[in-house]
Each structure stands twice: as C-alpha cells, then as structure tokens.
Amino acid sequence: MNKKNLIKELVGELSANNLAIFAGAGLSVPAGFMDWKSLLQGLAEEINLNIDKEENDLVSLVQYYVNSKNGNRSKINDLILNEFSQKATLTENHKILARLPIDTFWTTNYDPMIETALEDAGKIVDVKHCVEQLPVSIYKRDVVVYKMHGDASLPKQTILIKDDYEKFHLTRNDFFNALRGDLLTKRFLFLGFSFSDPNIDYILCRIRASYSENQKEHFCILRKVQKTDKEEEHEFEYRVRKQEFFILDLKRVGINTLLIDEYSEITEILKDVEQAQKRKTIFISGAAEDYSPYSQQEVEQFVSSLSQEILKLKYRIVTGFGLGIGSSVISGAIKYLTERGLKIDEDYLILRPFPQDKEGRELWSAWRENMISYAGISIFLFGNKLEDKKTVLSNGMQEEFDISEKNGNILIPVASTGYMAKQLWEEGLNKECNKNINAEMQELSKENLSLDLIKSNILSILNKVK
CATH class of the missing domain: 3.40.50.450 (Rossmann fold)
Known part of the structure; x- marks a missing residue:
C-alpha cells in the first residue's frame, strides 16, 4: 500500500462515517509520556533482569516482578497513576484526529490524551474504561472512546500483567464483544503500534478469533526498522526480514500496512486526509x-x-x-x-x-x-x-x-x-x-x-x- 491509496481509502471511509481509530502507546509517547521500555526499566533492574533482552515480552517481565513481590502490584499501580495521569502536551496527531468526523476510538492506553483532544475540539465524549460503563450512553454524544485496558485514574483495574490478560475474558469480555462488532462494521486505522508494544499480540489474537473468513480490510502505519550505529549488517537484515513476515501476518488478519521512514510522515498523512476530507x-x-x-x-x-x-x-x-x-x-x-x-x-x-x-x-x-x-x-x-x-x-x-x-x-x-x-x-x-x-x-x-x-x-x- 502507498500513501496516496491509503489517503484515498481513509477519506472514502470518513465520508461514509465508517472509519474508526485504534491507538497504541506510540500515539502518546510524543506527547511526553514514557514508552513501556523506559517505564519498566526500574522494575527490571529490581529483579536483576535486562530490559533490553526482555523488551519483546514486557507483559511477562511485569508478571515476574509481581510474582517476586508475592502478588503485590502496588508499585506498578503507582507507576501507572503517576505517569499516565500527568498533564501532557497534545500532539498534532491528536488534534487532527479529534477534528476529523470519527465517532469511534479504541485504545489500550491509560492516559487521557484522546478524550482531552476530542473535548478541546468541542465534542461530547463518552469514555468507557470499565465494563459497567458499556451499556450506559451519554446524551447526545459525538464520539465514544473505548479504553479496553483501563484508565490511569483506576490503576488497580488496568490490564498489564499476564494474570490480567488471562482473566480478561472473565472480567472484561464485553469489551471484546464490542470490539468485534466494530471490527465487523467499520474499517480501522491502527496507529502507534510497534514490535515492542506489550499489547499487540493480544489484540491481534482477538482479531484472528473474530475473522476466520470474509475478513474486512483495515489499515496500519508502521515505521521501517532503522539500523542502529553499532548494529551489524546481518543483524539489521534479520530485523528487516522479521518485519516483512510481521506485515504478511498482519495481512493474514485483514490489516494492510503502510511503511514509513519517519514518524513525522504520520502527521503529514493525517493532514492530507483532513485537507482532502475538507475539500x-x-x-x-x-x-x-x-x-x-x-x-x-x-x-x-x-x-x-x-x-x-x-x-x-x-x-x-x-x-x-x-x-x-x-x-x-x-x-x-x-x-x-x-x-x-x-x-x-x-x-x-x-x-x-x-x-x-x-x-x-x-x-x-x-x-x-x-x-x-x-x-x-x-x-x-x-x-x-x-x-x-x-x-x-x-x-x-x-x-x-x-x-x-x-x-x-x-x-x-x-x-x-x-x-x-x-x-x-x-x-x-x-x-x-x-x-x-x-x-x-x-x-x-x-x-x-x-x-x-x-x-x-x-x-x-x-x-x-x-
């Protein structure tokens, strides 16, 4: 998929009032929040693990930490509350998305950036971060924001460790039902996901469970893997191949991927979409x-x-x-x-x-x-x-x-x-x-x-x- 085709597809879905956004951690990091690797580094050091070696399975790392504390996750709750409740600066991406005629947002983020941007855009926002909120609707709402992994204001209820994911179908299964319904009727643009995102595997497995045949096509924007200064050529080539396989796997579950060189290109794409929509x-x-x-x-x-x-x-x-x-x-x-x-x-x-x-x-x-x-x-x-x-x-x-x-x-x-x-x-x-x-x-x-x-x-x- 190229940029021109993606913009055309997104504008068409906006015109049909059929576009939804699924936002990952990468959408919030530029606003001033820590990425998961940085946030959890202290916990890894406390139990003598190397965060760099564990970054592809941060969910397990946090579970190991809780296990070492006899199931006590109070420090993790404090991390979430202190980091994701802080005030941050809205990014241009948040502002553009809030201005667009989109009435459905899904996110695994705990922070309030999406709903804040929407409110600043003058919209009535119905936020749902716990199961009890799902059957209740705000009068004359313009947009719904589903925070399927909880909200920073209630850190004890957030989904983070393996225990939480294993119990999700018991404690928060209605979110999956709602997500499945939206995936069947809308087309999603996935933003802010990466290899190191601790939630991507869990989201994709639910998409696979929802779609066995007749998959609806969705969209994802990913940054091409970047060669680091100290990286050997064969190591870099390995990561390139791995990304290619990852994109093929996304295709298998109905997600078309646009690869970009720099994250700033996402802003350019969203601006082009907004301008085309306004025209x-x-x-x-x-x-x-x-x-x-x-x-x-x-x-x-x-x-x-x-x-x-x-x-x-x-x-x-x-x-x-x-x-x-x-x-x-x-x-x-x-x-x-x-x-x-x-x-x-x-x-x-x-x-x-x-x-x-x-x-x-x-x-x-x-x-x-x-x-x-x-x-x-x-x-x-x-x-x-x-x-x-x-x-x-x-x-x-x-x-x-x-x-x-x-x-x-x-x-x-x-x-x-x-x-x-x-x-x-x-x-x-x-x-x-x-x-x-x-x-x-x-x-x-x-x-x-x-x-x-x-x-x-x-x-x-x-x-x-x-």
Whole structure:
C-alpha cells in the first residue's frame, strides 16, 4: 500500500462515517509520556533482569516482578497513576484526529490524551474504561472512546500483567464483544503500534478469533526498522526480514500496512486526509447590494442554480446569510434536497447566520473561523455593501478570504462579478493560481462574462479538484 491509496481509502471511509481509530502507546509517547521500555526499566533492574533482552515480552517481565513481590502490584499501580495521569502536551496527531468526523476510538492506553483532544475540539465524549460503563450512553454524544485496558485514574483495574490478560475474558469480555462488532462494521486505522508494544499480540489474537473468513480490510502505519550505529549488517537484515513476515501476518488478519521512514510522515498523512476530507465541503462567500452588470433576479437565479449543481457533484455547502447571496444559496440547496426527498441537515448544508446585535457582532470573526473550518474550497462572489449610502467593498469578504487562505483552502474569487471578488483576484492570486485550474480562473476574470459561463467554469474547477 502507498500513501496516496491509503489517503484515498481513509477519506472514502470518513465520508461514509465508517472509519474508526485504534491507538497504541506510540500515539502518546510524543506527547511526553514514557514508552513501556523506559517505564519498566526500574522494575527490571529490581529483579536483576535486562530490559533490553526482555523488551519483546514486557507483559511477562511485569508478571515476574509481581510474582517476586508475592502478588503485590502496588508499585506498578503507582507507576501507572503517576505517569499516565500527568498533564501532557497534545500532539498534532491528536488534534487532527479529534477534528476529523470519527465517532469511534479504541485504545489500550491509560492516559487521557484522546478524550482531552476530542473535548478541546468541542465534542461530547463518552469514555468507557470499565465494563459497567458499556451499556450506559451519554446524551447526545459525538464520539465514544473505548479504553479496553483501563484508565490511569483506576490503576488497580488496568490490564498489564499476564494474570490480567488471562482473566480478561472473565472480567472484561464485553469489551471484546464490542470490539468485534466494530471490527465487523467499520474499517480501522491502527496507529502507534510497534514490535515492542506489550499489547499487540493480544489484540491481534482477538482479531484472528473474530475473522476466520470474509475478513474486512483495515489499515496500519508502521515505521521501517532503522539500523542502529553499532548494529551489524546481518543483524539489521534479520530485523528487516522479521518485519516483512510481521506485515504478511498482519495481512493474514485483514490489516494492510503502510511503511514509513519517519514518524513525522504520520502527521503529514493525517493532514492530507483532513485537507482532502475538507475539500468535500465548499464555503460560499458573497455579499451584494449592487448586482451590476447583472440584475438582482438574474444573480439570485444563478446562485440558486450553482448551489444545486454543487450538491449534485456530491459536495457539501457551508455559508452564512451574506447580503443578497446567502439566501439564494440556501433556497437553491433546499430546492435540490426537497425535490430528491433528502434530509435538510449538515450532511449537505451548514448554515451559520450572523447575529446582528452588538454582542453578536463582536463575535463575527470567531464565527467566520468556525464556519470556514469545515471547508477546503472557498468561492467568493461580488463583495459589496451599502455604507453611509455608498456602495463599498465588503471587508467581511476580505476577512473570509484571509481565513480561507490561512487554512489552505482552494481559493476561487470570481473576478467577473466585480467588487471585492475582483480585488482579491487582482491582488496577486492571478499570479499564483494552480496550473490545473488556471484556464478556468483566467476565464472567470473576464469582465461582463455571462452568468452561465461563470457557473460552467466554477463547476469545471470543482470537477477537477474533486
């Protein structure tokens, strides 16, 4: 599997609301938490074992430690509580995953990073880290986070030693049932797992138990084995072969693997996925007190028709109630949806009316940021308003353009409609236009272009960038 194919698959599953995340320890380490090897090194030394020799079976190592203490795991509980309850810095990966339209997360991690990122993204999170929480749902939840090995706040209940895994089917079997259901209905992206992860074997054996035939394909991102400074060539080649066999074994249980050179590539992939997902939503910015050289009726019909064609291309629309434009966007969208018996909801149309009172006006900038954050393409039409009985350029459209540019959106200022849209094009965008859509953008910069030609060129651009 290559990056391009993985991104395409992930975006497709996001659009179908069918993507789930399974996060391992590797997702949390960059946030400031210790990896398992570092965390358990002191315990290994206490019982005179070499952590480097035992790193492929850390579960057994911890069990040996507990055995040496006559079954007392209080020190391990303290390690978990102190390490995974601490405040850490959210990584970019956490933030991107939280922004994406994903409603199911599974993790073997004890830390609160996933749920914290989701809450920061404004989502209502239903966290389940013990069996008693499984049948209870938070009202109007946006996302469920299953912490199948427990939570740092209750270290005595966490799954870590061999005893815990052996009793899992008795104490926490409902988690496996829930996981099996999600594996049957969703496609998972596994992030943060490695050879040294103490949980990977246990997760894979449960996946094998769930899938004997008709396996659903899932995805995993792994880093290629890296040659160390003191490592002999034959030792490195051995580890490369071992990884190849490991990837084949993942394939056997329905997991396709993408190998990367550096962990930073995961962030790049997630950013590309987010951008591609956002490009399925189009922000329409427009304001018009003066419709010249067209009539108001012609423009309203044009905007309504354009909105219908955009929805026909399977895009989603986000808009405010821009003067003279927003209402036509809404009427066109509603016409399209009602004629086809489709629900009028945010799967097709996101509306953000601007409050007109003094307090509301002070929030307009934040409102624009929120509105444009959904989109990856921005279209700008006209851009004028009446001020002191004079028609002036719309400073609101300028702000929306700046936000869109900062967010990396594809920018389509329709200069033919004049006013602020024309100024945005002339202020340098015409020199930086994407070559793939340059012909259409040049056409859209012509004066007195018919509204039909404006629409056809916009739709041509949208077909190309889709």
